[in-house]
Amino acid sequence: MTNTVTISELQFEHYPTGLGVSHASPRLSWRFDGDARDWTQVGYEVRVTRNGKAKTFAVDSAASVLVPWPSEPLASRDAAHVEVRSRGADGWTNWTAADVEAAFLDRSDWKASLSACSEIGKNGNLVLKGMAMEQVPDTRDKKPYRLRKTFTLDTVPKTSRLYVTAQGVHTTYINGHRLPDLLEPGWTSYQRNINYRAYDVAPFLQPGKNVIASWIGEGWFSTRLTWGGGVRDNWGHRPALLAQLEGDGQVLAATGDGWEWSYGATTQGEIYDGETFDSNVDDVEWLTADKPAGEWKKADALPLPDTNLVTPEIPPIREYDRLKVVEVITTPSGKTVLDFGQNFAGHVEIVAQPTGTGTLVLRHAEVLEKGELGVRPLRVCKATDNIILGGKVAGWQPKFTFHGFRYVQVSGWTAPIKGDEFVGVAISSNCSRTGQFDCSHPKINRLHENVVWSMRANTISVPTDCPQRDERMGWTGDAQVITPTFNFLFDSAGFLRNWLRDLRGDQAASNGCVPIVIPSFDSIPMFSSPHAVWGDVAALMPNDLYTSFGDKDILAESFESMKSWLGAIPRSDVGLWDTSLFQFADWLDPKAPPERAQLCTTDPFLVTDAYLIHTTRTVAKVARVLGKDDEAAKYDANARELLQTFHDLYITKGNRVVSDTQTALSLILQFDLVDPARPEQKEALVKRLALQVSKEEWQVATGFAGTPLILPTLAANGLTNHAYRMLLSRDCPSWMYQVLMGATTMWERWDSMLPDGTINPGEMTSFNHYAFGAVAAFMHNTIGGLSPLEAGWKKALIKPQPGANLTHASVEFKSPYGKYAVSWRLNGDDLSVEVEVPPNASAVVELPGVNETVGSGTRSYKVKCEAQEWPPKSLLPNPMPGGSTEDKWVKE
Known part of the structure; x- marks a missing residue:
């Protein structure tokens, strides 16, 4: 056995734990620790x-x-103790162990049916349609209610599992012990998929009387969703x-017959509007009592939902941080406002x-x-919690809602507020952190932290656009541009694989067209319209x-979806996008009017067609990885044809692009459309791109399509100093403008807040959107100098590119093989670099x-580094008098 390499963890598929997997033959992965030089696994x-039998x-x-x-494949409920060790040239590593247990692998394993309140949503409202009265579903918010079941045990079982989910969201207790996860089972396309989880509840059971109890709220299942008042009962x-x-x-015990229900202290629980809690109503005794006080009625038994029931690889929603009040503010109008110092969800x-x-x-x-x-x-969106006083309130927190906020206005607290009476609870789907970044520039570090906070706030069950307003939906464009950054910062594989499952189902229901929000629903037809x-x-x-x-399984699962999307794109006679359609394209270009974010300066169909070629090439690449060489050749040939047509339409013989913008040039260069x-x-x-960024005085002139590409494109083409100059620009629109304005998360618009401290006049703005946080990939890959070269980080590229006034930077990534790390320090033109590569990579x-x-x-390097000109001078042939000067970038 070697002492220099160890196996640090063992994982099954992408599950956060091995309890309750929905795979009969789950694949195994293990990460390594250790600094052995050139160590590879040979077996x-x-x-x-x-x-009890080992093999x-x-x-x-x-x-x-x-x-x-x-x-042999696992059957439902089968458990196995799995140990792994690796062999290198110097011997064996340690054994590392983990337990795996299958959930229900067959629908017939479910003996339960649904239990529901006998009043809510049952009869609907009587409304006049034409000349007749007709029953339709209740359009009011669904009041939360309680369910419970008492059962008796002669002895406590050695093993006990609770398999649980809801149409809506649930908070479940066994003998008063609350399960740890929040807003379960999250948000899915419920008509196709409902997630459930398995819990080990043996420690909570007792001989004699036992009580299983749950709070049930409408959650995403039947709450109002979308803007303009929203639509209820979407699923x-x-x-x-x-x-x-x-x-x-x-x-x-199983839901169905024999359960009872009652209303309780929580009288409203809605995601957009908030929660109402009456502290005068008992909210504890019913969790354990044999015969609880109050009016309890027989619950309705409903059939098992006609949908796919599966344990997800997505981690559960949990608390990940607690924030103290940093200031108690008295506003000009005399209101009391708590400042938690950080925007979060x-x-x-x-x-107290x-x-x-x-x-x-609140x-x-x-x-x-x-x-x-x-x-x-x-x-x-009301985003307001109401607590009726008179009973026990200390320890209260909502069960059925979440808010995106930094500030909370408090009214009804009669004593002077010090701030320690409240704590902010930050929640997210509990993806483990894998990527870290730090450098000598504190404002860049703050920008990176803003990206991390926005990723957390917008990964509550699904990848959302924002966590605060009457929206919070899984916009596909936002998720698409942030994925590489998300994958670096967090172990996102299970989270996104779960979301892609719903995407494929919703896409199939839209005849191959990918809806622009996932989960999608029918109340807004534009959701199912095609958008590049x-x-x-x-x-x-x-x-x-x-x-x-x-x-590769994720590729195989999605390959037909990829082809269906390409087949569903409305085409013109020449095979590119149909130009009669509305497109978001370079959405939120900073030059677009506040109320018309789609009016980008870049030709929207240059954007759509550039993406079409890039996506077609990607599908060809995926086909080749999957061994589908004939299909790979077909898509490669199609991409070549489209590229020629693209040039005929958009690039002149004199090498000028019809739409001469940062976005257009970045798309062409980064997608290799030359x-x-x-x-x-x-x-x-x-050269034209360099002129464009000079003309804009290194301010950002890109929206959704161009922003993830602009800095990497500059750096990849010998213009790293221009990339740093743009990153450090302090004038709006820029990333640093937001930081200097006090942002603690990424904004939806470059100017969500105007320089005078007023909110952007556009009807649509948020202060917690992650899309423009794709800039963090530049920090990881270029400043830190770490990026993947082979799938799964089997091989990485280590290429730090110092610039601007930075003197040091470091980046770490917990890859599927183990930790990669790069740190560099610049002293004059002496560059010192420390490198760490994990075993077997x-x-x-x-x-x-x-x-x-x-x-x-680990390895150390000392080299001479000839820095590029800093700050870079304008490349305009004749710079305008009074143009950009050094003091317009953030120096510290």
Whole structure:
């Protein structure tokens, strides 16, 4: 056994734990620790213990990521103890162990049916249609209610599992012990997929009387969604619980018949509007009592939902941080506002007991405007929690809502507020952090932190556009552009694989067209209209996931979806996009009017057609990875034809682009849309891009399509100093403008807040959107100098490119193989670089005078680094007097 390499963790598929997997033969992955030089795995052993019998499987292979399950397939509820060790040239690593247990692998395993309140959503409203009265679903918000079941145990089982989900969201208890996850089961396309989870509840059971109890709220299932007042009951109108409690393989309690329900202390629980809690109503005794007080009625038993029930690989929603109040503000109008110092998604917990009676009101918002709570960006979303005083309040936090906020206006608290009476609870789907970045420039570090906070806030069950206003939907364009950044910062594989499952189902229901929001619904027809950049997520996200995690199964699952999307794109006679359609294209170009964000300066169909070629090439690449060579050749040929047509339409013989913008030039260069028969063309377009950024005085002039590409394009084409200059520009529109304005998350618009401190006049603006946070990929790949070269990070590129006034930077990434790390320090023209490569992986190191492939371990380099001109001068032939000067970039 070697002491220098160890296996640090063992994972099954992309599940956060091994309990309750929905795969009969889950693939195995393990990460390594250790600094052994040039260590590679030559074989491994897997020891699987089932029913007390162990069997060891020896495999001669270098593979350590998503290797095949070696034993017989698991049946429902089957458990196995799995141990793994790896062999290198110097011997064996340690054994590392983890337990895996299958969930229900067959629908017949469910003995439960749904339990529901006998009033809510049952009868609907009587409305006049024509000359007749007709029943339709209730359009009012669904009042939360409680469900419970009492059962008796002679002895406590050795093993006990609770399998539970809901139409809506649930908070479930066993004998008063609350399950740890929030807003379960999250948001899916419920008519096709409902997630459930398995919990080990053996520690909570007791001999004699036991109580399983749940709060049920409407959640995303039947709450109002979308703007303008919203639409309710998009997937159903009866929130209900599905639960099956088993002990030693026997059903102990199951929803359906024999459950009782009652209203309780929580009288409203709506995602957009907030929660109302009456502290005068008992909210504890019913969790454990044999016969609880109050009026309890027989619950309705409803059929098992006609949908796919599966345990998801997405981590559950949980609390990940607690924020203290940093200031108690008295506004000009005399209101009391708490400042938590950070914009985030979550809720407030009241940690102290208030005095008095009446109603305590907590109203949430992201910003202040003229010293008062800035609620206009919330539109009709109330984002307000109401607590009726008189009973126990300390410890209260909502169960059925979340808010996007930094500030909370408090009314109804009779004593002077110090701030320590409240704590902010930040929540997110609990994806583990994998990427870190730091540099000598504090404002760049703050920008990176803003990206991280926005990623957390917009990954609550699905990748959303924002967490605060009357929207919060899974916009496909936002998710598409942020995926590489997300994949670096967090272990996002299970989260996004779960979302892609819903995408494929909703796409199939739209005849191959990818809806612009996932989960999609029928209340807004535009959701199912075709949009480039947005719809291209069907091909680009699975490929990005393959690059980051090396999972061919994700490609295989999505390949038909990719082809269907290309087949569903409305085409012109020449095979490019039909120009009669509305397109978002370079959405939120900073030069677009506040109320017309689609009016980008770049020709929208240059954007759509550039993406079409890029996506077609990507599908060809995926086909080749999957061994579908004939289809790869077909899509490659189609891409070549489209490229020629693209040149005929958009690029002149003099190498000028019809739409001469930062976005257009970046798309052409980064997607390699230059004419291969004209080698001078690329040089001409690079020069033109340099002129464009000079003309804009290094301010951003890109929207959704161009922003993720502009800095990488500059850096990839010898203009790294211009990329740094744009990154550090302090004037709006720029990333640093937001930081200097006090932003703690990424904004939807470059000028969501105007220089005078007022909110952008556009009807649509938010202060927590992650799309423009794609800039963090430039920090990781170019400043830090770390990016993948082979799928799953089997091989990485280490190529830091110092610039501007930065003196040092570091980046780390917990890859599927283990930790990669790069740190560099610049002293004059002396560049010192420290590199770490995980066992069983390799890297190409590119530094001035160095170009070598290295194996695992740590290495140090000292080289001479000739810095590019800083700050770069304008490349305009005749700069305007009074143009850009050095003091317009952030120096520190």
